[in-house]
Amino acid sequence: MWISGLLISTAVVWALAYRGAGTGVWIAAFAAALAVFTVGSDVAWYIATPAWVLSAIVVFLLGVPSIRRRHVTAPLFRQFRKVMPPISDTEQEAREAGSVWWDAELFTGKPDWHRLLHLPRPHLSQEEQHFLDNETQTLCELLDDWRVTHEDKDLPPEAWQYIKNRGFFGLIIPRDYGGKGFSALAHSEVVMKLASRCITGAVTVMVPNSLGPAKLLLHYGTREQKSHYLPRLARGEEIPCFALTGPDAGSDAGAIPDRGEVCYGEWRGERVLGVCLNWEKRYITLGPVCTLLGLAFRLYDPQHLLGEAEELGITLALVPRDTPGVTIGDRHVTLDIPFQNGPNEGRDVFVPMSQLVGGPEYIGQGWRMLVECLAEGRGISLPALSVGAGKMASRYTGAYAAIRRQFNVPIGRFEGVQEPLARIAALTYQMDAARTLTLGALDIGESPSVISAIVKYHLTEKYRQCINDAMDIQGGSGICLGPANLIGRAYQAIPIAITVEGANILTRSMIIFGQGAVRCHPWVLKEFQAAQDPDRARGLEDFDHAVFGHIGFVFGNVARSLFLGLTRGRLSGKPVKGPTTRYFQQLQWMSAAFALCADVAMMTLGGSLKRKERLSARLGDVLSELYLTSAVLKRYEDTGQAESDLPLVRWACENSLYHIQESLRLLFRNLPFRPLAWLLRLVIFPTGAPYTETNDHVDRDAAQVILRPGDARDRLTRGIFVSDDIRFRQAQIESAFVQAARVAPIEKTMREAKRAGILRGSNFEQQVQEAVAEGVITVTDAAELERMQRLRREVVMVDSFARYGKQSVLSAARPTKPAIYAV
Numbered sequence: 001m002w003i004s005g006l007l008i009s010t011a012v013v014w015a016l017a018y019r020g021a022g023t024g025v026w027i028a029a030f031a032a033a034l035a036v037f038t039v040g041s042d043v044a045w046y047i048a049t050p051a052w053v054l055s056a057i058v059v060f061l062l063g064v065p066s067i068r069r070r071h072v073t074a075p076l077f078r079q080f081r082k083v084m085p086p087i088s089d090t091e092q093e094a095r096e097a098g099s100v101w102w103d104a105e106l107f108t109g110k111p112d113w114h115r116l117l118h119l120p121r122p123h124l125s126q127e128e129q130h131f132l133d134n135e136t137q138t139l140c141e142l143l144d145d146w147r148v149t150h151e152d153k154d155l156p157p158e159a160w161q162y163i164k165n166r167g168f169f170g171l172i173i174p175r176d177y178g179g180k181g182f183s184a185l186a187h188s189e190v191v192m193k194l195a196s197r198c199i200t201g202a203v204t205v206m207v208p209n210s211l212g213p214a215k216l217l218l219h220y221g222t223r224e225q226k227s228h229y230l231p232r233l234a235r236g237e238e239i240p241c242f243a244l245t246g247p248d249a250g251s252d253a254g255a256i257p258d259r260g261e262v263c264y265g266e267w268r269g270e271r272v273l274g275v276c277l278n279w280e281k282r283y284i285t286l287g288p289v290c291t292l293l294g295l296a297f298r299l300y301d302p303q304h305l306l307g308e309a310e311e312l313g314i315t316l317a318l319v320p321r322d323t324p325g326v327t328i329g330d331r332h333v334t335l336d337i338p339f340q341n342g343p344n345e346g347r348d349v350f351v352p353m354s355q356l357v358g359g360p361e362y363i364g365q366g367w368r369m370l371v372e373c374l375a376e377g378r379g380i381s382l383p384a385l386s387v388g389a390g391k392m393a394s395r396y397t398g399a400y401a402a403i404r405r406q407f408n409v410p411i412g413r414f415e416g417v418q419e420p421l422a423r424i425a426a427l428t429y430q431m432d433a434a435r436t437l438t439l440g441a442l443d444i445g446e447s448p449s450v451i452s453a454i455v456k457y458h459l460t461e462k463y464r465q466c467i468n469d470a471m472d473i474q475g476g477s478g479i480c481l482g483p484a485n486l487i488g489r490a491y492q493a494i495p496i497a498i499t500v501e502g503a504n505i506l507t508r509s510m511i512i513f514g515q516g517a518v519r520c521h522p523w524v525l526k527e528f529q530a531a532q533d534p535d536r537a538r539g540l541e542d543f544d545h546a547v548f549g550h551i552g553f554v555f556g557n558v559a560r561s562l563f564l565g566l567t568r569g570r571l572s573g574k575p576v577k578g579p580t581t582r583y584f585q586q587l588q589w590m591s592a593a594f595a596l597c598a599d600v601a602m603m604t605l606g607g608s609l610k611r612k613e614r615l616s617a618r619l620g621d622v623l624s625e626l627y628l629t630s631a632v633l634k635r636y637e638d639t640g641q642a643e644s645d646l647p648l649v650r651w652a653c654e655n656s657l658y659h660i661q662e663s664l665r666l667l668f669r670n671l672p673f674r675p676l677a678w679l680l681r682l683v684i685f686p687t688g689a690p691y692t693e694t695n696d697h698v699d700r701d702a703a704q705v706i707l708r709p710g711d712a713r714d715r716l717t718r719g720i721f722v723s724d725d726i727r728f729r730q731a732q733i734e735s736a737f738v739q740a741a742r743v744a745p746i747e748k749t750m751r752e753a754k755r756a757g758i759l760r761g762s763n764f765e766q767q768v769q770e771a772v773a774e775g776v777i778t779v780t781d782a783a784e785l786e787r788m789q790r791l792r793r794e795v796v797m798v799d800s801f802a803r804y805g806k807q808s809v810l811s812a813a814r815p816t817k818p819a820i821y822a823v
């Protein structure tokens with residue numbers, strides 16, 4: 001009786017917590033249980049009476065809002081205000097920037113998959129597609145990467161002109177101002193395509209379209225500023241840059257020492273109120289060639305020309321390059337990716353108030369303006385560049401592995417090579433899925449700052465992984481730079497992508513979970529806001545609502561994690577039916593686990609979680625993998641559940657689930673409050689840790705996608721630079737790749753004939769002659785094999801130079817005599 005009562009009570013408590021029952025339901029359930037306990041059993045009065053009295057007190061304390069607030073919430077509220085971590089203004093502004101979206105769903109522990117699956121798939125307009133197929137293709141053809149990176153150390157003049165004339169600097173500027181008014185998707189596709197051909201060109205185009213004067217003016221500019229500058233920027237008559245970073249302010253950009261003082265001065269022959277600026281900046285992209293500087297500085301008003309306050313805060317201004325006192329023009333050498341980048345400084349540079357972005361109204365709001373614009377831009381440029389590199393590696397390194405032969409077989413047939421090939425292909429699929437999902441959000445007006453930090457960090461890291469793998473597969477052909485090498489420069493450019501727009505270590509350790517925990521959690525921001533409310537009574541009321549909501553939320557996630565852990569997610573909902581059903585269910589489980597761990601970490605560590613960066617990073621990793629896997633599943637649905645994509649979907653999901661599990665295990669191992677860590681492990685993984693690294697057959701299947709021509713390969717690499725013109729290396733590789741697939745059965749026949757002793761010749765030519773003579777292959781087959789030999793030769797050859805130094809001259813790129821291969 002006792003045991004069944006206990007089991008039933010546990011089941012009811014579990015079910016109520018799982019469903020997130022409200023206070024009223026809990027009280028009713030509790031009263032019913034007590035009634036059953038006292039009336040339905042022969043329990044003695046001296047036990048039943050205190051139980052009822054105690055319960056009545058608890059119900060009275062928790063169930064009557066005014067009593068609860070005074071006796072339970074108020075002490076909690078005081079304690080919370082005391083331990084609440086101090087938040088600087090810049091941090092506060094960063095936290096408030098942008099919006100929340102699917103990241104908030106993941107924080108609930110029970111994401112609404114239907115919401116994700118019903119999001120419209122972003123698509124290009126006819127005009128955007130036309131621009132990609134024509135202007136962008138032409139620009140790619142103008143950008144000879146070797147000439148840019150090795151010979152000119154700059155884009156060729158005709159490419160600069162084409163960029164300006166064809167509106168590449170005005171992709172985000174609305175048509176009313178003479179720009180293209182493109183969607184985030186189109187902007188990303190342009191950068192991605194350019195990056196697959198010439199990263200220098202991609203960076204040159206992406207900067208004016210991401211954080212810079214145009215974006216700032218669009219959001220905050222005065223009517224005059226917009227109508228003066230936006231058409232000039234769209235037409236390329238102004239080249240913009242944005243100068244925030246300096247020697248003393250890198251990651252901690254809010255610490256800029258650059259100074260502006262409000263004063264009167266001369267501007268175009270008139271004495272006007274303005275700002276006298278002094279600054280020292282470095283690493284500024286397009287700085288050396290810019291005509292218009294967007295400048296961030298701290299504004300002071302020592303003469304009180306504007307009012308009482310002396311320190312006015314971070315402010316942004318537009319400074320024409322030719323303003324007296326501006327020094328500009330030197331260049332940094334950025335790992336031989338020669339986009340224009342360099343330092344600049346200003347000494348007593350005077351600009352009028354009308355040059356402040358947004359005018360005097362926006363004085364002191366610079367930091368918020370920057371982080372808001374960054375929240376958006378971070379989701380577009382570098383993810384596009386990274387996916388461009390991943391797609392290029394998938395298409396051309398995959399092809400190389402099918403063409404290049406060692407030990408008489410294509411190297412792509414070796415399991416050791418298939419492992420990195422699988423990573424390249426599946427990570428590219430995952431990156432592209434995350435890119436398009438994020439762009440879809442941006443194009444429906446969201447500005448998800450946590451998600452844009454996730455894609456910035458993870459896509460640049462996956463770019464690093466893909467290109468490192470590609471370098472290993474390409475061997476010497478990846479290392480020897482020259483016109484024939486497609487990936488060497490992508491390898492050199494990795495640290496640039498990693499460092500800019502929020503260096504990756506910082507983004508992982510501080511931003512993703514740090515910002516996510518406050519912005520996306522259903523209750524934490526409400527608790528913070530209530531605690532900061534200057535109206536104490538209203539604050540207490542809001543806090544009461546938030547804190548009890550939060551407690552219910554934690555119980556719900558404990559119940560969900562344990563239930564999903566025991567069933568390994570099997571009994572959770574099935575938003576789709578098919579081969580990906582289990583992945584949805586497992587993500588449901590991991591999402592509940594994440595929500596619970598996030599709360600436990602925040603509750604036990606409070607403000608010190610900010611300093612425990614590695615714990616924060618691991619929680620951020622879990623959140624990120626949940627997002628990336630959601631994107632993969634969404635893409636699979638959006639592309640009509642294409643069966644040929646399944647190997648990539650499988651690899652990406654299994655890899656992410658394994659990483660989620662490992663991040664959680666490392667979190668458990670490092671949480672300072674040990675008993676809680678053990679309990680967490682027990683609740684989340686009650687039957688042990690189920691995930692492992694991907695199996696060999698999963699790797700093999702994923703690798704096959706890029707080792708043969710096919711629709712999955714074409715879908716995976718869609719949108720990068722390809723050409724049929726044999727002058728381009730891309731076309732040479734493609735042609736050899738197609739031929740390799742064509743002759744594969746003939747080569748197999750030849751191998752079998754050799755094993756059977758029919759072919760005894762010591763080299764390729766002899767063996768082909770024998771095979772034709774013996775009727776093993778036809779004359780046409782022999783011609784195909786010979787063509788393959790020629791094409792293969794072209795692809796495996798690397799460049800060499802007569803001199804290597806000051807006057808490097810390309811002399812003999814390729815020997816003319818074909819080598820002799822045995823089959």
Ligand SMILES: Cc1cc2nc3c(=O)[nH]c(=O)nc-3n(C[C@H](O)[C@H](O)[C@H](O)COP(=O)(O)OP(=O)(O)OC[C@H]3O[C@@H](n4cnc5c(N)ncnc54)[C@H](O)[C@@H]3O)c2cc1C
Nearest residue numbers: 242243244245250251283284285499500501503505506509
């Ligand atoms: C090629 C290039 C182009 C750029 N273009 C521009 C531009 O156009 N305009 C502009 O204003 N700036 C630009 N930048 C500057 C860029 O945004 C900064 O480089 C970046 O903010 C990092 O600053 P830093 O290089 O001084 O590194 P530091 O701030 O010195 O950081 C060094 C390392 O410490 C890590 N780190 C720092 N603080 C923390 C922390 N709290 N927790 C964990 N890790 C931490 C960082 O992640 C990094 O790995 C550019 C930089 C480069 C390299």
